[in-house]
Amino acid sequence: MSAGKGLFISFEGIDGSGKSTQARRLAETLRAEGHEVVLTREPGGSPGAEEIRRLVLEGEADRWSAETELLLFTAARRDHLERTIRPALARGALVICDRYVDSTRVYQGVTRGDLRATVDALHELVIGQDPDLTLLIDIDPQEGLSRAVARAGGEQRFEDMGLAMQALMRGAFLDLAATAPQRFRVIDGAGDADTVAGRVRAALG
DSSP states (O other): OOTTOOEEEEEEOSTTSSHHHHHHHHHHHHHHTTOOEEEEESSOSSHHHHHHHHHHHSSOTTSSOHHHHHHHHHHHHHHHIIIIIHHHHHTTOEEEEESOHHHHHHHTTTSSSSOHHHHHHHIIIIIOOOOSEEEEEEOOHHHHHHHHHHHOOSOOTTGGGOHHHHHHHHHHHHHHHHHOTTTEEEEEOOSOHHHHHHHHHHHTO
16 A cells, blocks of 8 residues: 555445444554545445435335346445545545445345346446455354344344345355455454454555
8 A cells, every 4th residue: 555546445244244343443544554544335425325325225125126226226336436436546545445346246146136247237337446455354144144133223124134145145255255366355254353453454465
C-alpha cells in the first residue's frame, strides 16, 4: 500500500462470519497508520443504495424473486460505485467495502436460482469494477448462523433461510476464492476478534 494510491478492498463471508467487525477494525488500523480510509458497505454505501438496502434485506424471505433481487442489488451497486467508491479511489483513498459483487455471485447467483452467468454479465455491462483484494472470512456455518441469529434486528431475510443455506453459501465463497487466488485471501475466522484482526492485517503484507 502506497500513500496517495487508491486501493479497493472488499470483505466477504457468510452471515455471522465477523466480516463487518473485521472491516471496521482494519479501517481503524489503516487510519492509525496514516492512510485515508473510506469504510463502506453493500447493499448501501450511498443515499440511493441505502434506500434499496431496506427493500432487499427486510421482510419475508420470499419477498422478491431471485431475478428481481439481482436487479435491485445491481442498481444499488451502480449508485454506490458512482457516488462513493470511484471518487474515493480517484483521490487516492483506501476503500474498504463490507460485501461487494462476490456476495451477489453467491447469494443470487448460486443459492437463489443458478443465476451466476447473469450476475457476471450484469457486472461486466453495468459495474466493471472489481476489488484489488478480497478478504474472505471463513467460518463454520453453524457458528456463523448462531452469531447472526443472536444479533437479531430487522435485516434477517437471508439468515432466516437456515443452516443448509449457510453451508451452501460457504462452499460457494470458497469456490470463488479458488478460482481467483490472485485476488482472494481466505482468513480463518475462528477465535476472538483480536486474533482474526491480526490475521487480516498480516494478509495485506
